[in-house]
Amino acid sequence: MDEFQTPGSGESVTTRCCVVGGGPAGLFLGYLLGRAGVDVIVLEKHKDFLRDFRGDTIHPSTLELMHELGLLDEFLSITDKHLDSLNLNFEGQQFEGPYFTHLPTKCKFMTVAPQWDxxxxxxxxxREFPNFQVHMQSKATKLIFDxxxxxxxxxxxxxxxYEIHADLVVGADGRGSEMRIDAGAEIIEKGIPIDVLWFRISKQAAVTDNTLARIREGRMLITIDRGDYFQTGLIIHKGTxxxxxxxxIEAFRNRVVGILPTLADGVADIDTWDKVHLLTVQLNHITNWAKPGLLFIGDAAHAMSPVGGVGVNLAVQDAVAAANLLxxxxxxxxxxxxxxxxxxxRREGPALKMQRLQVFAHQRLFGGHTAPGKPISISWGVRKFAKLFAPILRRKAGKIIGLGFLQEHxxxxQRAPKTVEAHAK
Known part of the structure; x- marks a missing residue:
C-alpha cells in the first residue's frame, strides 16, 4: 500500500504533471516521468489495484519495454504462463493461430500475469523516485480550468x-473516463454487437494447450489459464x-460446459449470478486527445474491444510515447x-488501425446474426480463406498482436529531479 499521506480537506498541491488513473497507462507514464526527474502525482480512486477480470495478457512489445527498463526478470517471476503461439478451437477442431517466435524482441512470447501484481x-x-507520488483512494472529480x-x-x-494544480493533467482513467466527459471531448462510437461475461472456473482436469478461444455450436468461450483456475469469458450478444x-444459472452452466466439456466439474463454482461479471464492450475514440494543459491516453483516448487482447499493451505504448515526447x-x-x-x-494512427481490425473481426464473427440469443456464424468463405493463407496470416497476426502497428522504445x-516541487500549501 501507499505510504504517502494524502492531503487533507481544503489543501492544495502543486506538481508538474497529474495523471488521473492508476491503470497500466497512467502508472507506466507516472513511473517513466518520475524516472526522468519530473514531479508527478498519479491518482487512483481505489484503495488498491486488486480488481479481477481486467486485461492480463502482456505482449512482446510490453515485455521489451520491461527489458529496456531492467525490470524484465522481476516481472517474469509474477507471470502465470508463457505462450509463444495461440490456438483457436472451432467445433472441436484445433486451428493454429498467431505465433511470436519470429519477432525481433527479447521475449518471443506473450505472458499472462495478474494485472494487480x-x-x-x-x-x-x-516510489523509489523522490518526485513520484501515487495518491490511493483519491478520485478526480472535476477538471480545473483557467x-x-x-x-x-x-x-x-x-x-x-483537495486540489492538485499542475502544468499538465493526463486523463488515463479508462473507457469510462469522466475526465474526457468533463473536458467535452467528442467521442466517436463504433457499434459493437457483443458483451462479455467474465467468471472463474477451477481446473479439475488437465488442459495444457494454448487455446484462448473456443467456438462450439455457434458460441464462443475465452479461457485464460491462471494455474489452478480459468479466467473465463463467454461472448454474448449485447444487451442479452x-x-x-x-x-x-443451471442453463448458463450447461451452456459453458457445452462449449468446453472438461469444465464440467469446475463449473459448479458458479452457484450465483454474483460470480458472473458483465463487461460492456466498447470500441470508440475521441477526436482531440490534446487541449492546453490536458492530454488523454489509453482507453480514455481509444477504448479497445477484447479482440486480440491488445488493450493493455496499446495503453502502455501510449504512455511510453507520451513520456518520450513530454x-x-x-x-x-x-x-x-x-x-x-x-x-x-504519433499514437492515433496505430490505435485507429487496430480498431479497424477489431471492427472487421467483430463483423466477421458476430455480424451474421443480430437477433438476441442467436449463435455466432462464421462463413464457409472466411474459414476457407483462413485455411489457405494460414502460414502468412499466422505470422502477420503474430506481429500485429505482439508489437502493434508502431512499437515504442x-x-x-533517467535523471534526478531539479527539486521536489509537489507540496501542500
Missing amino acids: FLNMLARHA GDRGVGVKVEGLNGD FDELKQEG ADPLYNGTLTLDDLKRVQQ IECP
Whole structure:
C-alpha cells in the first residue's frame, strides 16, 4: 500500500504533471516521468489495484519495454504462463493461430500475469523516485480550468476534498473516463454487437494447450489459464444478459460446459449470478486527445474491444510515447500545446488501425446474426480463406498482436529531479 499521506480537506498541491488513473497507462507514464526527474502525482480512486477480470495478457512489445527498463526478470517471476503461439478451437477442431517466435524482441512470447501484481510492481519501483507520488483512494472529480487551459483537478481524497494544480493533467482513467466527459471531448462510437461475461472456473482436469478461444455450436468461450483456475469469458450478444439470467444459472452452466466439456466439474463454482461479471464492450475514440494543459491516453483516448487482447499493451505504448515526447518540456517547464499534439500525431494512427481490425473481426464473427440469443456464424468463405493463407496470416497476426502497428522504445532519460516541487500549501 501507499505510504504517502494524502492531503487533507481544503489543501492544495502543486506538481508538474497529474495523471488521473492508476491503470497500466497512467502508472507506466507516472513511473517513466518520475524516472526522468519530473514531479508527478498519479491518482487512483481505489484503495488498491486488486480488481479481477481486467486485461492480463502482456505482449512482446510490453515485455521489451520491461527489458529496456531492467525490470524484465522481476516481472517474469509474477507471470502465470508463457505462450509463444495461440490456438483457436472451432467445433472441436484445433486451428493454429498467431505465433511470436519470429519477432525481433527479447521475449518471443506473450505472458499472462495478474494485472494487480504488474501495477503493484510498477508502483513499488516508482516510489523509489523522490518526485513520484501515487495518491490511493483519491478520485478526480472535476477538471480545473483557467480560461480554456486545464490547470488541475479537484479530488475526493481519503482525508477530504483537495486540489492538485499542475502544468499538465493526463486523463488515463479508462473507457469510462469522466475526465474526457468533463473536458467535452467528442467521442466517436463504433457499434459493437457483443458483451462479455467474465467468471472463474477451477481446473479439475488437465488442459495444457494454448487455446484462448473456443467456438462450439455457434458460441464462443475465452479461457485464460491462471494455474489452478480459468479466467473465463463467454461472448454474448449485447444487451442479452438479463435474458440469460431469466433462463437460470443451471442453463448458463450447461451452456459453458457445452462449449468446453472438461469444465464440467469446475463449473459448479458458479452457484450465483454474483460470480458472473458483465463487461460492456466498447470500441470508440475521441477526436482531440490534446487541449492546453490536458492530454488523454489509453482507453480514455481509444477504448479497445477484447479482440486480440491488445488493450493493455496499446495503453502502455501510449504512455511510453507520451513520456518520450513530454519528459523534457515538463522537466524544463516549457510544455506547449504543440508538444501534447505530437503524442496524438504519433499514437492515433496505430490505435485507429487496430480498431479497424477489431471492427472487421467483430463483423466477421458476430455480424451474421443480430437477433438476441442467436449463435455466432462464421462463413464457409472466411474459414476457407483462413485455411489457405494460414502460414502468412499466422505470422502477420503474430506481429500485429505482439508489437502493434508502431512499437515504442524507452527514450526519455533517467535523471534526478531539479527539486521536489509537489507540496501542500
